[in-house]
Amino acid sequence: MTQVDSSAQEFWLEQLGSSPAINDWYFSKIRNHLGAKVLEIGCGVGTFTRLIGETGAEVLGLDINKEFVEVARQATSDIDLVKVDQADVTNGDWNKEFDTVVALDVIEHIEDDRAMLEALFAALHPGGTAIIKVPAMQSIYGTLDEVVGHYRRYSRKTIEAVMSEAGFESIDVHYFNVPGILGWWLNGSLLRRTVPSAGQVEMFERLLPVVRAVDFVSPNCLGLSIVATATRP
Numbered sequence: 001m002t003q004v005d006s007s008a009q010e011f012w013l014e015q016l017g018s019s020p021a022i023n024d025w026y027f028s029k030i031r032n033h034l035g036a037k038v039l040e041i042g043c044g045v046g047t048f049t050r051l052i053g054e055t056g057a058e059v060l061g062l063d064i065n066k067e068f069v070e071v072a073r074q075a076t077s078d079i080d081l082v083k084v085d086q087a088d089v090t091n092g093d094w095n096k097e098f099d100t101v102v103a104l105d106v107i108e109h110i111e112d113d114r115a116m117l118e119a120l121f122a123a124l125h126p127g128g129t130a131i132i133k134v135p136a137m138q139s140i141y142g143t144l145d146e147v148v149g150h151y152r153r154y155s156r157k158t159i160e161a162v163m164s165e166a167g168f169e170s171i172d173v174h175y176f177n178v179p180g181i182l183g184w185w186l187n188g189s190l191l192r193r194t195v196p197s198a199g200q201v202e203m204f205e206r207l208l209p210v211v212r213a214v215d216f217v218s219p220n221c222l223g224l225s226i227v228a229t230a231t232r233p
Contacts, residue, residue, distance in 0.1 A: 035099025
């Protein structure tokens with residue numbers, strides 16, 4: 001992993017904030033697994049914190065970046081049941097407090113991903129659900145991953161293994177975004193770019209109905225990302 005490029009992080013946050021169709025698609029992968037009291041780790045600027053809060057759930061969003069926390073607070077200020085704090089979940093004490101913990105594109109940034117998952121496990125009620133979104137396919141790891149601080153990309157086998165080691169059971173793994181694989185490989189492995197062009201993201205947003213249709217008929221063994229859900233026994 002190379003040194004994190006803050007401009008690359010800002011690029012992805014800005015693009016995510018201006019891509020409502022993509023956000024809706026991502027959120028559709030987790031919405032039905034949310035409980036009444038949710039802990040979101042690495043909430044960033046609050047894009048998904050707000051969507052979770054709009055379901056009526058009580059939400060605590062955490063991020064270690066002070067600037068992100070301030071933006072996320074502003075983005076969710078009109079939702080009474082949402083709170084955003086600057087904190088590291090591995091240093092906090094939220095023992096058995098939550099029905100659901102959510103980590104969207106977070107644990108790949110953590111060298112000891114098992115320790116992070118153990119902290120999420122501890123925060124859950126018995127019977128609670130963890131929702132973990134990670135990048136998939138180590139074979140396409142490239143400069144796009146390096147500049148944002150990814151230690152790894154995952155497979156079904158590796159995400160199941162580390163979640164099981166952290167204590168989780170009933171692990172359910174779903175790949176998604178098959179069409180996105182080509183763009184990630186071209187930009188990050190072949191062309192060695194640090195970010196794609198904004199135009200590529202905008203085109204992906206416009207073509208999302210087609211992307212979702214292709215993804216719907218694709219086998220559950222291939223995709224740019226993985227969403228894994230699991231329970232604390």
